[in-house]
Structure formats: structure tokens, C-alpha cells
Amino acid sequence: MKRRSLLAAGSAALTLPAWPLEFAAPHPPAAMRVSTDRIVDIAVGIRPFRAQGPRIESQKRFGKTVIHHYGHGGSGWSLSWGSAQRALALLQASGAKPGERVAVIGCGAIGLTTARTLQQAGHKVRLYAKDRPPLVHSSAATGLWTPDSRIVASEHASEPWMVSWEAMARASFKVHQGYLGLPSGPVEWHDGYVVSDEGFNAPLGGHVGEPDYPDLAGRVADLRPQGKAMAADEHPFRTPHVRRFTQLVFNIPAYQRLLLDDFARDGGELVQREFRSPREFARLPEKCVVNCTGDGARLLLGDASMTPVRGQTAHLVPQPEVDYALIYRGQNVVALPRRDGLLVAAMGEHDFGNDDLRPDRAHSEDAVRRLARLF
Numbered sequence: 001m002k003r004r005s006l007l008a009a010g011s012a013a014l015t016l017p018a019w020p021l022e023f024a025a026p027h028p029p030a031a032m033r034v035s036t037d038r039i040v041d042i043a044v045g046i047r048p049f050r051a052q053g054p055r056i057e058s059q060k061r062f063g064k065t066v067i068h069h070y071g072h073g074g075s076g077w078s079l080s081w082g083s084a085q086r087a088l089a090l091l092q093a094s095g096a097k098p099g100e101r102v103a104v105i106g107c108g109a110i111g112l113t114t115a116r117t118l119q120q121a122g123h124k125v126r127l128y129a130k131d132r133p134p135l136v137h138s139s140a141a142t143g144l145w146t147p148d149s150r151i152v153a154s155e156h157a158s159e160p161w162m163v164s165w166e167a168m169a170r171a172s173f174k175v176h177q178g179y180l181g182l183p184s185g186p187v188e189w190h191d192g193y194v195v196s197d198e199g200f201n202a203p204l205g206g207h208v209g210e211p212d213y214p215d216l217a218g219r220v221a222d223l224r225p226q227g228k229a230m231a232a233d234e235h236p237f238r239t240p241h242v243r244r245f246t247q248l249v250f251n252i253p254a255y256q257r258l259l260l261d262d263f264a265r266d267g268g269e270l271v272q273r274e275f276r277s278p279r280e281f282a283r284l285p286e287k288c289v290v291n292c293t294g295d296g297a298r299l300l301l302g303d304a305s306m307t308p309v310r311g312q313t314a315h316l317v318p319q320p321e322v323d324y325a326l327i328y329r330g331q332n333v334v335a336l337p338r339r340d341g342l343l344v345a346a347m348g349e350h351d352f353g354n355d356d357l358r359p360d361r362a363h364s365e366d367a368v369r370r371l372a373r374l375f
């Protein structure tokens with residue numbers, strides 16, 4: 001609100017600053033308290049990577065329509081809603097009647113958003129899942145809007161594929177906006193800083209076994225404010241190269257809880273069940289099944305096109321005064337100001353092709369120490 005309109009509103013109790021509000025300088029970022037004794041939890045999850053991109057495909061099997069919907073790599077939360085709209089379109093094309101009950105298998109980011117999208121289109125939905133939040137891989141996600149993270153290998157990123165990805169990213173972004181401004185804060189905008197010791201043109205070391213990824217970010221660059229290089233006197237970090245960016249952050253526990261609550265409120269049922277073979281789909285009462293099993297599809301379907309990519313995030317004691325993200329380029333560390341804690345994620349050299357779910361505390365402590373050097 002501009003100064004004039006505040007005065008016009010006649011709010012006598014308001015003390016106005018001497019400068020016009022539109023020119024007020026942003027407050028300096030509060031220092032992150034990053035020390036290993038503040039680590040209160042370590043979560044490990046698997047990104048379901050497919051070099052060809054996510055599998056969103058309809059099949060007739062066991063006398064049913066089976067829609068496969070998995071393989072969203074490091075972009076599952078970001079792309080979820082747009083991807084769910086694709087799954088819905090396949091369901092509608094299969095001849096499913098409005099109001100018909102549909103089975104969704106999986107209760108991660110993809111299963112939950114698919115279930116909600118089907119409900120909003122008028123379907124009754126029964127969710128079947130081996131595990132539910134917080135025990136799903138999606139619960140271990142960092143929570144940045146990263147629709148281009150490990151989503152496809154360069155060799156499979158044809159122009160039609162990228163056009164379709166862009167439409168999915170834009171559709172998803174639009175739905176995420178509808179979750180802003182809610183009391184539990186499932187989705188929030190935050191500033192962030194990419195910092196670097198060597199400069200932004202210095203080459204980044206790859207990880208063992210990783211393919212090349214296409215540069216997709218430019219296709220959706222208009223969806224968020226432009227970044228800005230910052231001079232030494234404009235930031236408090238102990239590193240010479242700093243750029244500011246602005247990005248959507250997902251408070252994952254709040255988002256999952258809200259989706260589960262909305263799902264139940266609209267009559268959704270959640271059944272705990274593990275499928276050991278796709279033949280078990282045949283025994284479900286629903287005629288249409290949407291398979292959102294993420295990395296679970298690798299085992300359930302024996303899908304050799306899937307590669308597990310391990311990821312580990314440390315939760316530090318929440319610091320509500322920290323409202324910015326940090327990406328430490330060249331050090332592989334990301335820190336996020338989530339409501340449930342200050343999150344510190346670090347990629348390991350051998351995470352690609354790795355499905356080891358055991359936490360490695362030394363790895364997180366090392367990431368926290370590297371981050372601490374900035375303050």
C-alpha cells in the first residue's frame with residue numbers, strides 16, 4: 001500500500017517511515033545459524049529419474065485402463081499439477097465416465113496431486129499406497145520450484161518433448177499460485193542467493209554416472225523476477241560472487257497435510273496396500289488405475305528405464321528470521337528457509353544410480369560446515 005493510501009485510510013496508530021515505502025531498502029538477510037549441533041533430523045529420499053522423461057502413458061491391461069504416471073526425477077513437486085492434468089486427459093480419453101471411481105496408486109507428490117486433480121474433475125478416488133507421508137520419498141524433497149531438475153537426459157530432449165515440458169511446467173506453476181497466502185504456508189515466494197567462490201562461469205564438476213541435461217530454464221524464465229548480481233557492499237556473505245534470485249518454495253509437510261485433508265474432505269479414501277505385481281491391479285474394484293509409484297515402479301514393473309538418484313537433506317532447528325534460500329555453487333550445497341526447519345541439502349558424488357536409504361550424518365555435517373564458512 002502506498003503512503004498516500006495509508007493516510008487516506010486515516011490509520012492514526014500507524015507510524016510512517018520518513019521515506020516513501022516504495023523506496024524502502026530491503027532489510028539485510030539474517031545470518032543462518034549453521035552448526036552441526038543444530039541438525040535435528042536427516043531425511044533420505046530417492047528421485048525417480050528416467051532418461052526419457054516421466055512416463056505418462058495409458059495401457060489396456062487386465063481388462064482395465066492403466067495409466068502410468070511416474071519418473072519425475074528431481075522435479076516431481078514442481079511439475080506435479082501439470083503432469084496430473086496429462087494423466088487426467090488420458091483418463092478422459094480412455095472413456096472413463098465423469099463421477100466414476102478411479103484407483104490411484106501412490107501417495108507421494110504425484111499420487112496426491114493426481115488424486116486431487118481427478119477429484120476436481122468430478123471423479124471419486126481411492127488411493128492405495130504402501131506408505132503415506134511422511135514416509136514417502138517426496139517427503140525428503142528440498143522444496144524449490146525446480147521443474148528442470150533431472151527431468152530428462154539431453155539425448156531425449158527433442159523440441160516436441162521440450163514444448164510439452166514447458167506446457168506442463170506452466171500449468172503446474174499456475175496451480176501452485178493458488179496455494180499462496182494460506183495460514184500453513186504450503187507455498188511461499190522467497191528471495192535466494194546463488195553464491196560462488198570461483199565465479200559463475202567456472203565449470204562445475206559432474207557426478208559419477210550422470211548424463212548431460214538440457215538447459216530448459218530459459219523457456220520459463222518469464223515466470224519469476226529476474227535475478228541480479230550483487231556488489232560486495234550489498235550482501236553479507238563471505239564470498240565474492242553473489243546473485244539474487246526469487247523462487248517458489250514448498251513447505252513440504254504443510255503441503256502434504258493440506259492435500260491429504262482436501263482429499264479426505266472431498267470423499268477420498270486412503271487404503272494401505274502394497275502391490276507385489278501389476279497383476280494385482282486386476283483384483284481392484286476400480287476399472288481405471290493410475291500408477292503413481294515413483295521409484296517403486298522400478299521394482300513393481302521391472303522398469304529398467306528408471307534410475308534411482310539418492311538425495312539427503314538435513315533439518316536444522318527452524319530459524320523463522322531467515323527468509324532466504326542459499327545455493328552454494330561449486331560446493332553442491334542448498335539451504336532453504338522452510339517452516340519446519342532450515343534445510344541443508346547436499347548432493348553426494350555417488351548418488352546417481354544409488355538407492356541406499358541409510359542416512360550418512362558425516363555427509364550432512366560436512367555440508368553444514370561448508371555453509372558455515374559463508375557467515
Ligand SMILES: Cc1cc2nc3c(=O)[nH]c(=O)nc-3n(C[C@H](O)[C@H](O)[C@H](O)COP(=O)(O)OP(=O)(O)OC[C@H]3O[C@@H](n4cnc5c(N)ncnc54)[C@H](O)[C@@H]3O)c2cc1C
Nearest residue numbers: 076078106107108110130131138142143144275294296311
Ligand atoms: C533429496 C531430494 C530433493 C528433491 N528436491 C526437489 C525439489 O526441490 N523440487 C522438486 O520439484 N522436486 C524435488 N525432488 C523430487 C521429488 O521429490 C520427486 O520427483 C517426487 O518425490 C516423486 O514423487 P512420486 O509421488 O512419484 O514418488 P514417491 O514420493 O516415491 O511416492 C510413491 C508412492 O507410491 C507408493 N508405492 C511405491 N511402490 C508401491 C507398491 N509396489 N505398492 C503400493 N504402493 C507403492 C509409495 O509408498 C508412495 O506412496 C527431490 C527429491 C529428493 C529425493
